[in-house]
Amino acid sequence: MSADFTGQVALDGPSGTGKSSVARAVAARLGAAYLDTGAMYRAATVAVLDAGVDPEDAEAVAAAVAAAAVEVGTAADTELVQVDGVDVAVRIRGPEVTRAVSAVSAVPAVRRRLVDQQRALVAAADAVVVEGRDIGTVVLPDATLKVYLTAAPEARAQRRAAQLGLTTPDEIAELAADLRRRDEYDSSRADSPLRPAEDAVVVDSTHLDREGVVDRVVELALSTVGVAR
Ligand SMILES: Nc1ncnc2c1ncn2[C@@H]1O[C@H](COP(=O)(O)OP(=O)(O)OP(=O)(O)O)[C@@H](O)[C@H]1O
Numbered sequence: 001m002s003a004d005f006t007g008q009v010a011l012d013g014p015s016g017t018g019k020s021s022v023a024r025a026v027a028a029r030l031g032a033a034y035l036d037t038g039a040m041y042r043a044a045t046v047a048v049l050d051a052g053v054d055p056e057d058a059e060a061v062a063a064a065v066a067a068a069a070v071e072v073g074t075a076a077d078t079e080l081v082q083v084d085g086v087d088v089a090v091r092i093r094g095p096e097v098t099r100a101v102s103a104v105s106a107v108p109a110v111r112r113r114l115v116d117q118q119r120a121l122v123a124a125a126d127a128v129v130v131e132g133r134d135i136g137t138v139v140l141p142d143a144t145l146k147v148y149l150t151a152a153p154e155a156r157a158q159r160r161a162a163q164l165g166l167t168t169p170d171e172i173a174e175l176a177a178d179l180r181r182r183d184e185y186d187s188s189r190a191d192s193p194l195r196p197a198e199d200a201v202v203v204d205s206t207h208l209d210r211e212g213v214v215d216r217v218v219e220l221a222l223s224t225v226g227v228a229r
């Protein structure tokens with residue numbers, strides 16, 4: 001652990017590039033807080049589904065999210081995700097939520113609400129690692145360090161398959177299609193589309209193992225220590 005780093009690390013990138021696993025490990029190494037903004041959009045999606053709302057109906061989605069209390073923790077070693085006081089940490093990773101989350105997160109009123117919450121959580125921490133799609137471009141345009149994580153689509157599908165214990169070519173092809181669909185949705189929306197910030201460092205993890213990526217991001221973060229900003 002290093003107690004030297006203060007500030008914000010913004011970690012963005014497409015689905016399945018390793019953001020969550022890398023961000024959590026970097027936060028632990030830096031002794032920093034950790035914020036998974038994808039978990040917030042997923043929790044908002046739980047609220048939408050439980051309200052019986054069509055995820056493509058932007059007005060109804062905005063109303064359902066406004067009526068719900070979404071809460072996430074910022075500790076690197078535990079996962080707290082709640083909607084109206086109910087633990088949804090497991091449910092947010094399920095296929096029903098994954099299918100609907102990009103539509104919910106494309107609604108501007110949802111984004112405004114969650115971005116306000118994200119900035120408040122960040123302001124409460126001396127050091128924090130924040131992962132998502134628009135952290136370097138919209139949520140924290142003055143972040144101390146911005147990293148944009150990429151990986152070849154085949155590598156991402158293989159890693160996700162290994163994570164879920166899926167092995168057949170059909171299952172892997174379906175995972176690859178899901179990753180592609182989400183990337184397209186997230187990159188083409190009008191509000192806060194997925195894209196690298198102009199001042200982001202692009203890290204391609206295709207040929208790096210997870211520890212290699214963590215080492216690189218920690219090294220980049222520590223290189224900001226003592227640099228005026
Ligand atoms: N460099 C790497 N090499 C091999 N596997 C990795 C690497 N980085 C992450 N992984 C593994 O890939 C899988 C996907 O990683 P992770 O869930 O962190 O991605 P993500 O970008 O947060 O995905 P999403 O945006 O869909 O939530 C996990 O099983 C993780 O352990």
Ligand SMILES: Nc1ccn([C@@H]2O[C@H](COP(=O)(O)O)[C@@H](O)[C@H]2O)c(=O)n1
Binds near residue numbers: 015037106133135186
């Ligand atoms: N800053 C963010 C973070 C996430 N999203 C949306 O949420 C979906 C789920 O994110 P995961 O990282 O948990 O996979 C993602 O596909 C985006 O639609 C976002 O818009 N902005």
